Amino acid sequence: MESQEALIRAHNLTKRFGNFTAVDKIDFRIYKGECVGFLGPNGAGKTTTVRMIYCFLPTSEGELDVAGMDVTKHSREVKSLIGVAPQEDNLDPDFSVLKNLIVYARYFDIPKDDALKRAEEQLTFFGMQEKRDAQIDELSTGMKRRLVLARALINKPQILLLDEPTTGLDPQARHLVWNEVRSLRKLGVTIIITTHYMEEAAELCDRVLIIDNGKIIEQGRPSDLVKKHVGEDVLEIENDRGLLETLKKEFSSATFEVVGDRIHVFSTQPHGFFERYVELYKGKNVAIRNANLEDVFLKLTGRKLRD
Amino acid sequence: MIQLKNSPTKFSLPRLTYRVWSVWRRNLDVFMKTIRVNFLPSLLEPILYLVALGFGLGGFVQPIEGAPYVNFIAPALVAISVMYGSFFECTYASFVRMYFQKTFDAIVATPVSVEEVIAGELLWGATRAAANSTIVLVVVGAFGLITSPWFILVPLLSLTGGLMFAALAMCFTAFAPNIDFFNYPSFLLITPMFLLSGTFFPTSSLPPLAEIAAQALPLTHIVNLARGLISGSVEISLVLSVVWIAVATPILFVLSINLMKKRLIR
Numbered sequence: 001m002e003s004q005e006a007l008i009r010a011h012n013l014t015k016r017f018g019n020f021t022a023v024d025k026i027d028f029r030i031y032k033g034e035c036v037g038f039l040g041p042n043g044a045g046k047t048t049t050v051r052m053i054y055c056f057l058p059t060s061e062g063e064l065d066v067a068g069m070d071v072t073k074h075s076r077e078v079k080s081l082i083g084v085a086p087q088e089d090n091l092d093p094d095f096s097v098l099k100n101l102i103v104y105a106r107y108f109d110i111p112k113d114d115a116l117k118r119a120e121e122q123l124t125f126f127g128m129q130e131k132r133d134a135q136i137d138e139l140s141t142g143m144k145r146r147l148v149l150a151r152a153l154i155n156k157p158q159i160l161l162l163d164e165p166t167t168g169l170d171p172q173a174r175h176l177v178w179n180e181v182r183s184l185r186k187l188g189v190t191i192i193i194t195t196h197y198m199e200e201a202a203e204l205c206d207r208v209l210i211i212d213n214g215k216i217i218e219q220g221r222p223s224d225l226v227k228k229h230v231g232e233d234v235l236e237i238e239n240d241r242g243l244l245e246t247l248k249k250e251f252s253s254a255t256f257e258v259v260g261d262r263i264h265v266f267s268t269q270p271h272g273f274f275e276r277y278v279e280l281y282k283g284k285n286v287a288i289r290n291a292n293l294e295d296v297f298l299k300l301t302g303r304k305l306r307d
Numbered sequence: 308m309i310q311l312k313n314s315p316t317k318f319s320l321p322r323l324t325y326r327v328w329s330v331w332r333r334n335l336d337v338f339m340k341t342i343r344v345n346f347l348p349s350l351l352e353p354i355l356y357l358v359a360l361g362f363g364l365g366g367f368v369q370p371i372e373g374a375p376y377v378n379f380i381a382p383a384l385v386a387i388s389v390m391y392g393s394f395f396e397c398t399y400a401s402f403v404r405m406y407f408q409k410t411f412d413a414i415v416a417t418p419v420s421v422e423e424v425i426a427g428e429l430l431w432g433a434t435r436a437a438a439n440s441t442i443v444l445v446v447v448g449a450f451g452l453i454t455s456p457w458f459i460l461v462p463l464l465s466l467t468g469g470l471m472f473a474a475l476a477m478c479f480t481a482f483a484p485n486i487d488f489f490n491y492p493s494f495l496l497i498t499p500m501f502l503l504s505g506t507f508f509p510t511s512s513l514p515p516l517a518e519i520a521a522q523a524l525p526l527t528h529i530v531n532l533a534r535g536l537i538s539g540s541v542e543i544s545l546v547l548s549v550v551w552i553a554v555a556t557p558i559l560f561v562l563s564i565n566l567m568k569k570r571l572i573r
Binding site: 017018054056057058060075076077079080082084086088090091092093094095099103104106107108109155 | 313315316326329332333336337340408409410412413414415416417418419420572573
């Protein structure tokens with residue numbers, strides 16, 4: 001990938017609101033065809049970064065290029081290459097489902113006949129043909145999210161920006177959106193997803209950038225990050241007096257975390273390392289599970305790990 | 308009130324393209340959906356005013372400048388509909404689109420710029436004013452109160468005057484923290500203008516200082532021109548009103564777009 005030309009390139013990118021620095025001198029590159037996740041707690045700066053990419057917010061400092069064009073000088077051209085599915089639904093409540101797509105196409109100068117054709121295609125792709133004449137307030141949350149996605153695709157964008165695409169959805173709707181994102185990836189669309197659902201990032205993203213306090217604190221493939229920071233397995237045991245001390249002696253190279261009444265033991269040892277301890281600590285609600293991106297995320301951004 | 312000084316934008320002349328019309332067109336499409344309901348108030352209100360004030364109250368009033376009272380207020384009703392049409396469109400209605408529906412946010416993610424969104428809203432406000440006042444003009448005509456062929460220029464006056472009031476309204480929208488805020492300009496500016504701009508009695512019957520103050524009200528000039536065009540007294544004194552509108556409209560247009568940019572671009 002590194003040999004390829006970057007489609008989005010940020011250097012020293014900074015955004016300040018008054019005295020508050022929301023994005024603090026970040027550097028990143030997004031390559032053609034990638035699906036990249038921006039992960040971070042609320043207020044980390046991920047949405048602000050995305051909003052600078054689609055020229056919604058002006059940058060305060062640094063460089064930001066999309067397809068070789070400076071966002072501050074060529075915002076119109078940049079915006080015509082991008083499809084945006086924003087965090088809060090801003091569908092037009094004054095229009096039906098179909099009319100929402102057609103009116104949106106008009107903002108991109110798409111001729112009327114072509115707009116209707118594309119709108120029909122999107123409704124078919126998202127399985128929403130039956131709802132074409134429905135008003136927006138008649139749609140479920142999941143339907144609205146998918147219409148926002150359909151609208152974001154109306155200009156056949158090279159880059160798709162999905163800002164928390166599944167927040168507030170039930171599992172059925174979430175999986176439907178995931179499937180749709182996967183099909184778009186196959187079509188070669190470059191995708192950026194902001195999310196704080198680690199499962200979502202691990203499912204969909206080739207690469208993730210973990211952002212906290214306006215800085216990128218780690219990046220890489222989800223599986224690599226899991227291996228690097230939390231190993232393969234996690235041992236979970238019910239906490240008990242003195243147990244943490246005993247475990248620390250037992251696993252000298254492991255890291256520990258106390259979460260409520262449970263101890264999490266992370267080890268970089270190979271898979272299967274914890275097997276024999278299940279028998280040993282029987283009766284303490286012991287369990288082994290796969291380490292995941294959420295463990296990495298919490299280790300890097302949140303709850304302090306004890307070692 | 309919303310603080311605008313934190314915005315990184317600088318004052319500039321708006322750079323507008325044909326894309327303004329896609330915003331205008333969106334509002335037209337919504338308007339056309341409910342066209343019957345939209346026209347009903349514009350149709351009923353002037354009839355009520357003409358009957359109650361013009362013919363009813365007018366029976367007790369001496370002719371003004373040689374014309375019956377109903378002929379005096381008829382052009383004012385056209386002018387008032389210009390003010391109401393555009394002012395309410397670019398305060399309450401624009402605020403709903405901007406704040407509650409996030410329509411502006413959705414549009415600026417496309418090649419349309421913030422400046423073009425606001426310009427489209429202003430042109431739409433002017434269009435609403437022209438549509439409303441044309442209906443009032445038809446009502447006035449039906450009552451036989453049009454006495455000059457110059458009335459044909461009224462739609463042009465409505466569009467220009469409508470743009471002026473739309474831009475004035477948008478300046479308030481830029482500062483509005485919530486929708487109730489618009490009660491202030493409605494009661495402190497619009498209602499006094501409705502009553503004191505030479506609408507229901509000539510400004511010359513005001514005390515001298517108040518008469519001068521009335522000349523500073525934008526509606527006064529639209530009323531003057533509407534009266535000239537509809538009642539046939541097209542005279543040199545109207546040039547002042549034409550100049551007033553021709554100067555105020557572009558200033559307010561550029562100002563309102565800049566204030567809205569400051570509100571929307573953070």
